[in-house]
Amino acid sequence: MKSLFEPRAIAVIGASANPGKIGYRVVENILRSGYQGHLIPINPKGGEVLGLTAHRSLEEVEEPIDVAVIVIPASFVLEAVEACGAAGVQHLVIITSGFSEVGETESERRIVKTAHRYGMRVLGPNIFGIYSAASSLDATFGPGGITPGPVAIITQSGALGIAMIGKTATESVGLSALVSVGNKADIDEADLLEYLATDDRTRAILMYIEGVKSGDRLQRVLADVTRKKPVVVIKSGRSQRGSMAAASHTGSLAGADEVFDDIMRQCGVLRAESVQEAFTWVRYLSSARIPDGDQAVIVTNGGGIGVMATDACEKYDVSLYDDQTVLAKTFSDVMPDFGSSKNPVDLTGQASAEDYAKSLEAVLAEDRMDAAIALYCETALFDTEQFGELLRNVYETYRGRKPIVFSMFGGERIEELIRSLRGDGIPVYGDVYEAVSALGAIYRAKRRMQAPVEQDTPSSLPMDDIRRVLDRARADHRTFLLAPEAAEVAELLGLQMPRSILARGIEDAIRAAETIGYPVVMKIVSKDIVHKSDAGGVALDLVNEEEVVDAYQAILRSCRDYAPDAVIEGVEVVEMVSAGVETIVGARQDPSFGPVVMIGLGGIYVEVMKDVSFRAAPVSRRAARDMIADLRSYPLLLGVRGESRKDIDAIADVIVILSQLIHACPEITDIEVNPLIAYDHGKGTRTVDMRILLQKDKGGELT
Ligand code: ACO
Numbered sequence: 001m002k003s004l005f006e007p008r009a010i011a012v013i014g015a016s017a018n019p020g021k022i023g024y025r026v027v028e029n030i031l032r033s034g035y036q037g038h039l040i041p042i043n044p045k046g047g048e049v050l051g052l053t054a055h056r057s058l059e060e061v062e063e064p065i066d067v068a069v070i071v072i073p074a075s076f077v078l079e080a081v082e083a084c085g086a087a088g089v090q091h092l093v094i095i096t097s098g099f100s101e102v103g104e105t106e107s108e109r110r111i112v113k114t115a116h117r118y119g120m121r122v123l124g125p126n127i128f129g130i131y132s133a134a135s136s137l138d139a140t141f142g143p144g145g146i147t148p149g150p151v152a153i154i155t156q157s158g159a160l161g162i163a164m165i166g167k168t169a170t171e172s173v174g175l176s177a178l179v180s181v182g183n184k185a186d187i188d189e190a191d192l193l194e195y196l197a198t199d200d201r202t203r204a205i206l207m208y209i210e211g212v213k214s215g216d217r218l219q220r221v222l223a224d225v226t227r228k229k230p231v232v233v234i235k236s237g238r239s240q241r242g243s244m245a246a247a248s249h250t251g252s253l254a255g256a257d258e259v260f261d262d263i264m265r266q267c268g269v270l271r272a273e274s275v276q277e278a279f280t281w282v283r284y285l286s287s288a289r290i291p292d293g294d295q296a297v298i299v300t301n302g303g304g305i306g307v308m309a310t311d312a313c314e315k316y317d318v319s320l321y322d323d324q325t326v327l328a329k330t331f332s333d334v335m336p337d338f339g340s341s342k343n344p345v346d347l348t349g350q351a352s353a354e355d356y357a358k359s360l361e362a363v364l365a366e367d368r369m370d371a372a373i374a375l376y377c378e379t380a381l382f383d384t385e386q387f388g389e390l391l392r393n394v395y396e397t398y399r400g401r402k403p404i405v406f407s408m409f410g411g412e413r414i415e416e417l418i419r420s421l422r423g424d425g426i427p428v429y430g431d432v433y434e435a436v437s438a439l440g441a442i443y444r445a446k447r448r449m450q451a452p453v454e455q456d457t458p459s460s461l462p463m464d465d466i467r468r469v470l471d472r473a474r475a476d477h478r479t480f481l482l483a484p485e486a487a488e489v490a491e492l493l494g495l496q497m498p499r500s501i502l503a504r505g506i507e508d509a510i511r512a513a514e515t516i517g518y519p520v521v522m523k524i525v526s527k528d529i530v531h532k533s534d535a536g537g538v539a540l541d542l543v544n545e546e547e548v549v550d551a552y553q554a555i556l557r558s559c560r561d562y563a564p565d566a567v568i569e570g571v572e573v574v575e576m577v578s579a580g581v582e583t584i585v586g587a588r589q590d591p592s593f594g595p596v597v598m599i600g601l602g603g604i605y606v607e608v609m610k611d612v613s614f615r616a617a618p619v620s621r622r623a624a625r626d627m628i629a630d631l632r633s634y635p636l637l638l639g640v641r642g643e644s645r646k647d648i649d650a651i652a653d654v655i656v657i658l659s660q661l662i663h664a665c666p667e668i669t670d671i672e673v674n675p676l677i678a679y680d681h682g683k684g685t686r687t688v689d690m691r692i693l694l695q696k697d698k699g700g701e702l703t
Contacts, residue, residue, distance in 0.1 A: 001195035004091040004123065004187075005132040005177065007066030008037045010139065011058065011089070013080050014071035015041030015049045022095060023071040024049070025141040026129060033131070033138035033146070038063065058087040067091045069129065069139050074098035074107070077125070081111050085118025093139060094125035100183050101126050112186045123187045127180035128158045133201055140165075140178070149174010150203035150286035152196045154189050156181050156210045160275070164208075167275070172422060173283050176201035184213055190221040197225040204286035205231045206278050212260065215593035219267050219616050226268035227453075230285045230445035233269050234278045235260055259590050262614040262630075266623070268448035270441055277437065284427050284438035288403045290446045293370035295321035296439065297363045298344035301351050302377035305409060305432050306344030309373055312433045316440025320344075321369050330366050334358040349379050357390035364398040371403040371439060375432060378410025384417050395426050403442055407435035457620045459660040465492050470667065473694060479669075481692040482527055483572055493657050495673065495687040498575035505570075509552050510545050512573035519543045519576040522551050524559050528566035535562035541576055548573075577686045581636055581646050582675040585654050587617060587662035589669050597659035599624075599651065601633040602675040609633070617659035624652035624659070637678065646678040650685045669693045 010030065016023035023043075027050050030039050041049040046056045055061050058068075068089045070080055074096050084092060092115055099108035108125065115122045123130060129140030133148035142165045151173050155161035161180045168175055176199060179192055189207055196202045205225070212218060225231055235257070264271050272278035296318050300306040313320055320343050321327065331341040336355055340346045345363075347355055356376070363372045374391075376382075395404060406421070406428040408414050421428045429435040469488050473481050481489065483500075490497045501512035502525060513520045524537030532538050536558030539551035552571055559568060582602035590596045593616055600612035613630040615623055628634060628648055639645040658671050670693040677686045 001121075001187075001191055003066040004093075004121070004130070005195060005199070006135045007091070007137070009040060009063055009065045010035070010037060010067045010069065010137070011040040011042050011061065011065045011084075012049075012069045012071065012139075013042045013058075013084075015043050015052075015054055016071075017043075017047060017049050017054075021071075022141045026069055026071055026095070026139060027052070029129075029138040029140055029142065029144050032144055034136040035138075037066075037135060037137070040065065058083045058089075061087065065089045067093060067139070069093040069095065070125075071095045071141075074104070074125075078107065078111055078114060081114050081120075085114065085120055089118075089120055091121050091123065093123045093127070093130055095127055095129055095141065096124075097126045099125045100185065108183060108185050115186065121187055121191075122185055123179070124182045125185060126158065127182035128162050129180060131175060131178040133174075133176045134199065140180070145169065146178065147174045148201075149176065150201065151175055151282045152177040152179075152199070152202040152205045153208075154179050154181060154192050154196075154205070155208040156184070157208055158182060160208055164275075167279065171279050171283055172425060173279060173286075176203075188213055188218070190214065190218045193221050193225050193231070197228050203229060204282045205229065206282045207231065207233045208275075208278075209233060209235045212592040215263070215590070216595075216616065219263050219593060222264070222267035222269055226445075226448050227451075228449070230282075230441070230448075231269045232272050232278050232281045232285070232441070233264055234272050234275060235264075258610075258612065259593060259596055259614045263593055263596070263616050266615050268445075268451070270444055277434075280429070280434055280438050281441040284405070285441055285445055287425060288427065288438075288442055289400060290442065290449070291370045291403050293368075294319045294443065295369055296371040296373055297321050297327075297369045298373045298375065299347070299356070299359050299363060300344050300375035300377075301347045301349055301356060301379065302375065302409075303344075303346050303348075305375045305377055305407070306346050308432045309375055309407070309436055310344055312436035313373075313440075315433070316437050316443075318371075318373075318436060318440050318443055323368070326366070326368060330362050330369075331359060334362050344375075349377070353382050353387040353390055356387070357394055360391075360394050360404075361398075364394065364402055364404070369402075372398075372405075373436060373439060374404060374406045375435075376406070376408045376410075376414075378408070378414045384413045388417050388420060391421065392424065392426065403439060405429065405435040405439050407432045454620045454622060456618065457656050457660075459618065459664065461657070461660055461664065462492050463664055466661070466665070470665070470692075470694065474667075476527075478527060479694045479696055480527075480530060481694075482569075483523065483525055486690045486692050489692060490673075490687055490690045493661065495654060495657070495690065496684060497687045497690070498577050500572050500574040502570050503552075503573050506549055506552050509548050509571055509573055513542070513545070513548045516573060516575045520548065521574045521576050522548070522555060523572045523574065524555050525569045525572050526559065526563075526566045527569075529559060529563055529568075535559045537562075577677055577688055580677040580679045580686070583637075583651060583678055584612075584672065584674040585651070585658055585676050586670065586672040586674070587658040587668075588671070589662065589666065595659070595662040595666075597624075597627075597655055597662065599627050599631065599655055601631060601636070615659070618663040619656060619659045621652055621656055624655035625649075627655060628652060645681045647681050647684055648678075651676065651678050654685060654687070667695050669695055 014023040015027045041054040043054040068084045131138045142162045298309045327341045503509035503512045522539045529535045584600045584602040587597040595617040597617045611632045613627045637646045672691045
């Protein structure tokens with residue numbers, strides 16, 4: 001990617017002398033941005049473009065070209081790509097629209113195939129171009145005037161990306177790079193992130209994503225990049241996807257957005273709700289120092305906003321310094337008598353600008369306090385000009401040592417002060433929550449960078465034996481395992497399942513129930529009936545022979561009514577498991593991210609509460625425990641109101657095992673253990689039912 005961001009020579013194919021054309025704007029921006037490499041306009045008419053001689057074709061150019069920006073109509077692009085390949089170009093930046101975004105998938109595919117034949121990489125098509133501070137290169141058709149700085153932006157939306165150029169100017173955010181990825185026919189976010197991770201200019205990365213293509217690679221790259229520098233993501237499009245969604249609970253719970261959200265968290269990415277929030281975070285993350293410790297102090301002249309900031313700290317997970325003795329000592333000399341040294345430190349409305357500045361300095365000079373949240377409500381007592389100067393001095397003195405955020409609230413004078421301080425790069429916000437969210441973002445980034453690298457939990461699954469079971473279903477052209485096959489896999493995985501015996505007649509069923517011991521459950525066994533309950537094929541809690549006989553007859557009758565042509569193998573008599581906390585553990589091939597694993601609170605709540613958590617598979621035991629802790633219902637497993645703690649380690653083991661199985665077997669689309677009953681700590685879990693779905697078998701070959 002280096003030569004894409006730092007090209008020695010760049011050609012613009014479709015460079016135009018007509019100021020109304022995109023081919024003109026791109027050349028103009030490259031010239032204005034101060035690009036020091038060689039710029040070569042290409043236009044079949046020749047002539048001049050903005051004072052540069054245009055070559056009629058690439059054949060006329062003798063020097064090597066690193067990047068060719070293509071701005072000619074879609075129907076001519078393939079031919080131009082061939083010409084670029086023949087000329088030894090390395091990267092194509094295809095601005096032209098009219099490809100897969102309008103259904104022209106085949107022509108896009110041919111362009112990439114041709115480019116790859118020549119060893120070229122393709123950015124786009126359907127993009128507004130690329131800006132790179134590393135080579136002072138603005139090869140976009142944006143408004144120009146990009147200020148270099150520490151933030152890199154990767155955007156899938158062209159229009160939003162162009163608008164972001166203006167936004168970076170008003171927000172005083174300097175850019176190290178701005179890349180439009182458009183249709184992502186070849187180069188995607190993961191490729192760009194790998195370069196940006198090593199680019200010293202880039203201190204924080206913002207990504208706008210609409211859809212993920214190669215999610216498994218993206219998550220691996222993100223997991224690595226976020227250990228070096230913070231990544232903020234905005235993602236739109238919260239629709240459900242995937243035709244497999246209805247095939248299992250895991251599928252229907254795995255809305256694209258839920259999976260995206262959890263996997264971004266797993267990778268240490270900060271997901272912003274809005275463009276504004278994303279800008280607030282990257283602006284701060286790229287300029288502030290990563291704090292040494294966790295303890296922040298709020299300094300305020302207004303009790304109300306102090307309390308609001310305290311609430312915001314809880315929301316954004318910012319810890320507040322709490323040693324009352326040290327707080328009282330720290331502020332004893334600098335605080336007016338009527339103030340409160342408790343955190344939030346309230347100087348009250350009568351404090352002078354000097355009192356305020358001194359108190360803030362006291363926080364910043366005290367080693368035990370790690371960050372300052374400085375809040376100010378406009379009062380008549382303050383001279384805003386003098387106050388502004390005091391704040392500038394404090395900020396300049398301490399900015400390299402500790403993170404500081406400011407929030408000010410008031411009328412026109414305050415608005416003016418905020419504008420002026422922000423213009424100087426000081427992190428001042430009109431809203432307390434915005435200020436604390438910026439600080440919270442830096443704490444989250446810090447926690448990620450310092451988190452131990454997870455060791456994989458080694459897999460010891462008996463894959464040969466498991467594959468033999470899967471092969472039997474495949475040979476039978478089935479896309480699911482029958483209950484006894486699923487039970488066989490469960491046993492191979494070491495999952496604890498209730499005892500079960502297949503009965504082919506009433507006498508068989510009675511004998512089976514006696515062998516297992518009452519109470520028992522009975523279930524229909526038929527490859528033609530997948531949804532057993534819907535068919536009336538399940539009877540629970542049968543306590544004696546009479547009930548077994550009645551249930552056997554009722555099950556057969558209603559299944560025959562439900563599916564008259566179904567081949568019925570018999571009825572399974574199963575041990576009735578005792579009650580515990582019902583969970584659901586599933587795994588599936590996600591259309592975007594590949595193999596993922598899920599845990600949720602089970603039973604009747606699973607659909608309503610959607611209290612589930614996902615990770616990309618395979619997961620370590622530690623990640624599995626984190627997934628369980630992410631659940632809103634986690635306290636139920638920890639034990640509430642006298643209930644004892646459940647066997648969380650045993651649940652984590654099942655998550656790890658299913659994650660390893662889905663990762664090892666791409667032919668499995670869905671696995672679901674539902675319910676997985678968790679018993680008291682040390683007493684393990686029971687897998688009451690397990691379902692495994694397989695990919696469709698096309699002509700004997702799995703697809
Ligand atoms: N090699 C070199 N130059 C060529 C070639 C060629 N093979 N073929 C044509 N040209 C020249 C043309 O002669 C013309 O130059 P001229 O002005 O001197 O005559 C120039 O290249 C441009 O060709 P036009 O036919 O005039 O095409 P036009 O500029 O109208 O449109 C464009 C080309 C901009 C690529 C258009 O097809 C397009 O895709 N527009 C959409 C771009 C876009 O929005 N991209 C997504 C951005 S993201 C977002 O949504 C904001």
